[in-house]
Amino acid sequence: xxxxxxxxxxxxxxxxxxxxxxxxxxxxxxxxxxxxxxxxxxxxxxxxxxxxxxxxxxxxxxxxxxxxxxxxxxxxxxxxxxxxxxxxxxxxxxxxxxxxxxxxxxxxxxxxxxxxxxxxxxxxxxxxxxxxxxxxxxxxxxxxxxxxxxxxxxxxxxxxxxxxxxxxxxxxxxxxxxxxxxxxxxxxxxxxxxxxxxxxxxxxxxxxxxxxxxxxxxxxxxxxxxxxxxxxxxxxxxxxxxxxxxxxxxxxxxxxxxxxxxxxxxxxxxxxxxxxxxxxxxxxxxxxxxxxxxxxxxxxxxxxxxxxxxxxxxxxxxxxxxxxxxxxxxxxxxxxxxxxxxxxxxxxxxxxxxxxxxxxxxxxxxxxxxxxxxxxxxxxxxxxxxxxxxxxxxxxxxxxxxxxxxxxxxxxxxxxxxxxxxxxxxxxxxxxxxxxxxxxxxxxxxxxxxxxxxxxxxxxxxxxxxxxxxxxxxxxxxxxxxxxxxxxxxxxxxxxxxxxxxxxxxxxxxxxxxxxxxxxxxxxxxxxxxxxxxxxxxxxxxxxxxxxxxxxxxxxxxxxxxxxxxxxxxxxxxxxxxxxxxxxxxxxxxxxxxxxxxxxxxxxxxxxxxxxxxxxxxxxxxxxxxxxxxxxxxxxxxxxxxxxxxxxxxxxxxxxxxxxxxxxxxxxxxxxxxxxxxxxxxxxxxxxxxxxxxxxxxxxxxxxxxxxxxxxxxxxxxxxxxxxxxxxxxxxxxxxxx
Amino acid sequence: xxxxxxxxxxxxxxxxxxxxxxxxxxxxxxxxxxxxxxxxxxxxxxxxxxxxxxxxxxxxxxxxxxxxxxxxxxxxxxxxxxxxxxxxxxxxxxxxxxxxxxxxxxxxxxxxxxxxxxxxxxxxxxxxxxxxxxxxxxxxxxxxxxxxxxxx
Numbered sequence: 027x028x029x030x031x032x033x034x035x036x037x038x039x040x041x042x043x044x045x046x047x048x049x050x051x052x053x054x055x056x057x058x059x060x061x062x063x064x065x066x067x068x069x070x071x072x073x074x075x076x077x078x079x080x081x082x083x084x085x086x087x088x089x090x091x092x093x094x095x096x097x098x099x100x101x102x103x104x105x106x107x108x109x110x111x112x113x114x115x116x117x118x119x120x121x122x123x124x125x126x127x128x129x130x131x132x133x134x135x136x137x138x139x140x141x142x143x144x145x146x147x148x149x150x151x152x153x154x155x156x157x158x159x160x161x162x163x164x165x166x167x168x169x170x171x172x173x174x175x176x177x178x179x180x181x182x183x184x185x186x187x188x189x190x191x192x193x194x195x196x197x198x199x200x201x202x203x204x205x206x207x208x209x210x211x212x213x214x215x216x217x218x219x220x221x222x223x224x225x226x227x228x229x230x231x232x233x234x235x236x237x238x239x240x241x242x243x244x245x246x247x248x249x250x251x252x253x254x255x256x257x258x259x260x261x262x263x264x265x266x267x268x269x270x271x272x273x274x275x276x277x278x279x280x281x282x283x284x285x286x287x288x289x290x291x292x293x294x295x296x297x298x299x300x301x302x303x304x305x306x307x308x309x310x311x312x313x314x315x316x317x318x319x320x321x322x323x324x325x326x327x328x329x330x331x332x333x334x335x336x337x338x339x340x341x342x343x344x345x346x347x348x349x350x351x352x353x354x355x356x357x358x359x360x361x362x363x364x365x366x367x368x369x370x371x372x373x374x375x376x377x378x379x380x381x382x383x384x385x386x387x388x389x390x391x392x393x394x395x396x397x398x399x400x401x402x403x404x405x406x407x408x409x410x411x412x413x414x415x416x417x418x419x420x421x422x423x424x425x426x427x428x429x430x431x432x433x434x435x436x437x438x439x440x441x442x443x444x445x446x447x448x449x450x451x452x453x454x455x456x457x458x459x460x461x462x463x464x465x466x467x468x469x470x471x472x473x474x475x476x477x478x479x480x481x482x483x484x485x486x487x488x489x490x491x492x493x494x495x496x497x498x499x500x501x502x503x504x505x506x507x508x509x510x511x512x513x514x515x516x517x518x519x520x521x522x523x524x525x526x527x528x529x530x531x532x533x534x535x536x537x538x539x540x541x542x543x544x545x546x547x548x549x550x551x552x553x554x555x556x557x558x559x560x561x562x563x564x565x566x567x568x569x570x571x572x573x574x575x576x577x578x579x580x581x582x583x584x585x586x587x588x589x590x591x592x593x594x595x596x597x598x599x600x601x602x603x604x605x606x607x608x609x610x611x612x613x614x615x616x617x618x619x620x621x622x623x624x625x626x627x628x629x630x631x632x633x634x635x636x637x638x639x640x641x642x643x644x645x646x647x648x649x650x651x652x653x654x655x656x657x658x659x660x661x662x663x664x665x666x667x668x669x670x671x672x673x674x675x676x677x678x679x680x681x682x683x684x685x686x687x688x689x690x691x692x693x694x695x696x697x698x699x700x701x702x703x704x705x706x707x708x709x710x711x712x713x714x715x716x717x718x719x720x721x722x723x724x725x726x727x728x729x730x731x732x733x734x735x736x737x738x739x740x741x742x743x744x745x746x747x748x749x750x751x752x753x754x755x756x757x758x759x760x761x762x763x764x
Numbered sequence: 765x766x767x768x769x770x771x772x773x774x775x776x777x778x779x780x781x782x783x784x785x786x787x788x789x790x791x792x793x794x795x796x797x798x799x800x801x802x803x804x805x806x807x808x809x810x811x812x813x814x815x816x817x818x819x820x821x822x823x824x825x826x827x828x829x830x831x832x833x834x835x836x837x838x839x840x841x842x843x844x845x846x847x848x849x850x851x852x853x854x855x856x857x858x859x860x861x862x863x864x865x866x867x868x869x870x871x872x873x874x875x876x877x878x879x880x881x882x883x884x885x886x887x888x889x890x891x892x893x894x895x896x897x898x899x900x901x902x903x904x905x906x907x908x909x910x911x912x913x914x915x916x
């Protein structure tokens with residue numbers, strides 16, 4: 027830490043910017059309440075990339091992961107504060123981007139996603155926190171003329187005998203200290219913060235309306251750019267720019283979306299106006315005319331037809347064990363079933379937006395993005411500026427769920443600002459957000475299982491057919507451009523199989539002697555990308571439903587069958603057993619009540635749900651209880667985890683009951699929350715959660731929490747009605763929630 | 765020129781009269797606590813109190829708010845202290861992404877005004893127009909009961 031910076035924060039900002047590829051020439055003062063900038067306003071000393079300590083003992087820890095709601099920010103701050111020995115009451119935070127330290131070690135970019143926020147930063151944050159503590163202790167030891175080993179840090183203070191100093195008192199001197207490269211970290215038994223429920227630090231801002239999200243960003247001289255996108259593989263043929271300009275407040279209209287990655291861009295018309303509503307009116311007047319690029323007739327029948335056909339093709343092999351052909355021909359019984367799911371949308375409640383201010387020699391961006399790392403890359407590519415001349419302010423984000431891993435809205439804002447030479451806030455309406463989302467792909471699958479004479483499945487064959495997020499020639503993730511040619515990219519398309527297509531299928535823990543997992547690539551122009559849980563969202567439903575079919579076909583208890591098949595996976599078995607035990611699986615139920623069970627392992631977290639329902643009139647589902655069990659290793663913040671468990675119930679039920687984007691005439695039919703339904707408060711059932719307690723490193727939470735809800739529900743419906751549900755959503759089968 | 769009162773302060777605005785109140789609050793008055801989620805009155809993120817009624821501000825054209833008395837999330841607390849519903853949301857650690865939260869709190873404050881101790885069924889009805897995509901419904905319900913107890 028010989029380069030430790032010690033100065034007031036104004037000059038810190040400038041120096042840090044030079045050192046790390048950030049800011050700062052003539053930057054706009056941000057609106058009040060923007061946490062990202064709050065720490066820069068006062069006095070303080072930076073001990074390392076993660077922490078600034080003020081003389082009044084306010085400790086500002088930097089959050090490099092986007093706060094999308096799932097709580098990664100809080101978890102990472104706790105991990106840091108645990109080792110630094112902060113009094114939690116002294117801790118505040120700010121978002122930070124652009125320094126190499128902020129790179130997510132599990133991804134290689136400053137990206138929030140893949141349930142990596144806690145596992146990815148578990149060692150990083152604790153080590154950096156411990157180093158900050160060592161620096162403070164060393165400074166105290168020098169001050170008191172004692173040996174550092176005699177000093178201890180606690181509650182934001184260093185103590186030795188009758189000596190006492192706050193971190194704030196010591197910070198200036200501590201910045202000159204060099205901490206150990208590899209400090210010893212606490213054992214779980216020594217944790218004081220980790221494992222305890224700690225309140226979020228962003229609540230006050232969020233409940234008073236002062237938290238600044240992307241859309242809440244205003245900078246001097248800013249105009250608004252309202253966008254309307256061309257059809258997926260089409261173009262905007264023409265528009266009435268004069269009529270648009272005739273609208274009060276409208277300044278300009280032009281096409282954007284061609285600047286980078288021409289094979290992976292969306293074309294859009296942007297209307298530049300003083301305010302959003304003027305832009306909306308301008309867009310109406312512009313009346314853009316669309317060319318569908320020959321895809322005018324694309325619809326669900328064509329897409330699903332191709333997928334179903336694909337499940338009968340050989341496909342590419344994602345995993346092969348034993349001899350499936352021999353296993354099937356010698357089987358006592360062979361069971362087959364076909365399943366499919368539709369395209370679905372993330373629909374974060376804050377639609378896509380970003381502010382960019384291109385000033386020729388500097389580019390400043392405010393974005394509610396999950397991927398500042400990719401944001402820097404695309405912004406540099408479009409503007410021609412080196413990354414040192416770009417700074418991205420990561421704002422609060424009104425949900426993300428994978429959608430904001432993409433940075434198309436950043437590209438649009440940069441392009442528009444370069445064109446008008448003013449700060450531009452790009453704004454998507456809810457309709458644009460729904461109809462031009464990059465979606466969770468639709469998928470079809472076919473299972474064939476061979477059972478032995480005792481009814482045990484020994485052969486398992488699954489063929490999936492659908493588009494590849496990494497391989498599609500149509501619009502999909504930006505990361506395929508960013509990672510082109512890298513080892514990471516090779517891993518995402520090993521043997522020509524799209525990683526996320528078979529995610530949660532190829533890696534199942536069930537033990538079959540013979541096993542084939544194949545994927546047939548069928549791409550269409552409907553844009554696709556990562557969705558909370560990605561491949562697991564469809565594969566957990568497919569697999570857990572078919573396992574249930576096997577259980578019923580072979581006269582076995584669905585829980586007992588899963589137990590047998592998981593015999594080689596003790597951690598998975600423990601989560602399964604815990605859910606069964608806590609739900610009273612096997613105990614008699616009141617008349618009319620039925621249970622369904624589903625298990626899935628994703629992001630290294632085994633998860634099991636048991637759902638108890640009754641069904642009235644064969645159609646109206648009443649959920650009486652959901653029993654949830656997970657093994658996610660060490661729990662950093664139980665309270666945040668509980669929040670994710672309720673979120674998982676809402677996500678699972680929304681997807682199971684309602685989620686469906688239909689394709690007709692080359693476009694999405696649904697447009698807004700009146701026809702793309704989400705669960706409402708009155709439909710929220712009771713649930714309880716149970717943890718497998720251990721001291722394994724923390725594993726994923728944000729994504730695993732909802733995959734087992736849909737199959738547990740449909741398995742319960744089978745138990746109640748004898749109807750096997752082989753496609754989602756349930757509203758298409760006439761079901762509703764009581 | 766249209767005059768209206770927002771959080772006790774009078775504003776006279778030279779803004780197109782068909783502009784939805786939501787965008788007047790956000791773009792003209794810079795009161796960004798009121799959120800845009802759908803623009804068609806389906807999500808409740810833009811909820812404000814207008815002349816004592818809970819309204820979706822995306823649904824109200826400015827000319828129909830002329831002379832109105834409006835309270836937004838920024839004006840909900842009084843004398844520098846939080847409204848009991850805001851405090852309950854903090855105490856129950858209710859927020860996730862936070863985008864729906866101002867609308868939820870305005871709807872709950874309005875519900876508790878007329879019904880200080882709502883039952884679960886009354887909560888379901890009173891909050892049926894407020895979406896939370898993160899799915900914080902269990903904690904929102906808990907916060908409502910807590911706020912009701914605190915005000916009792």
